[in-house]
Amino acid sequence: MKKIILINAIIWAVLILVASYFFKNDPNYPYFFGILLVGFALINGLLSTYAKPGLKSKCR
Template sequence: MKKLVLINAIVWATIILVASYLFRDVANYKYFFFVLIFSAGLMNMLISKYAAKTVKVRCNK
């Protein structure tokens, strides 16, 4: 699952860099950039939360 989180982070970083280069002259660039950052954070949070549910605890009770 760590691999999935890492790949997701790299993909979002690439999307943010490419979009910031392509849309730098757009009037609402600040809002667009904020939405991208928020979306990336939300996606990583959801993947991490799902991964935490699937991990088994290795403690003896």
């Protein structure tokens, strides 16, 4: 499960960097960037919650 969390974090980091490069001149970029950060926080939080040892039965 730790590999999945690491891969997820790398994918989100690449997505944020690519979006920053392509959408930096867009007037709504701060909102888009905020949505990406909130999305990363939610997904990473959910994955780390399910990675705890007591919750392995929910990972299947």
